[in-house]
Amino acid sequence: MAAAEQQPSTPNDALPERGARMEIPADRRGSRVARLASFLPEIAVLAIAAYAFAQTLAMRDEDAGPGPAFFPRLLIGLLACAAVLRLVQKGIRLRRGSRPRMASEQVDDEPPVIPRKLAIVIALAVGYVLATTYLGWPIATFCLVVGFLYVAGRRKLWLTIPLGALTS
Numbered sequence: 001m002a003a004a005e006q007q008p009s010t011p012n013d014a015l016p017e018r019g020a021r022m023e024i025p026a027d028r029r030g031s032r033v034a035r036l037a038s039f040l041p042e043i044a045v046l047a048i049a050a051y052a053f054a055q056t057l058a059m060r061d062e063d064a065g066p067g068p069a070f071f072p073r074l075l076i077g078l079l080a081c082a083a084v085l086r087l088v089q090k091g092i093r094l095r096r097g098s099r100p101r102m103a104s105e106q107v108d109d110e111p112p113v114i115p116r117k118l119a120i121v122i123a124l125a126v127g128y129v130l131a132t133t134y135l136g137w138p139i140a141t142f143c144l145v146v147g148f149l150y151v152a153g154r155r156k157l158w159l160t161i162p163l164g165a166l167t168s
Contacts, residue, residue, distance in 0.1 A: 035094055042090070045083040052076050120151050141168035 053076045059069035124147050131140035145164040154160055
């Protein structure tokens with residue numbers, strides 16, 4: 001048997017040395033344009049956050065408290081932090097050598113979305129908004145949590161009813 005055809009004697013022999021750069025197969029690299037394009041959604045969110053923050057600068061600040069600009073600025077800051085975190089995650093993933101996954105690609109470990117369940121969850125959200133007006137927040141939230149847990153497959157009443165009661 002030739003040396004190139006020999007299998008490693010232990011599983012650790014197949015691993016590269018620590019700190020060594022692994023060669024990425026050409027089909028996994030992706031083009032430079034595709035890698036840069038994968039950052040566009042997060043960059044767009046950062047641009048929108050910057051524009052929205054600039055819009056809050058016209059709001060007057062109050063001396064006695066945080067003022068009317070506090071909550072919008074807080075949400076804008078959280079949105080910007082989430083976008084920066086996603087940029088860092090994508091940068092680390094690309095640096096490790098995995099190519100960005102396109103939305104049209106199906107990954108084997110992700111379960112397929114069941115359209116019926118998706119429609120039920122959307123209907124629950126719309127129903128929650130309508131029920132809040134007529135039933136009030138506590139009852140509508142209780143019904144939403146119990147209904148969502150039922151659709152998600154948690155059908156043990158001893159668990160779903162207390163969770164619904166605690167969250168409402």
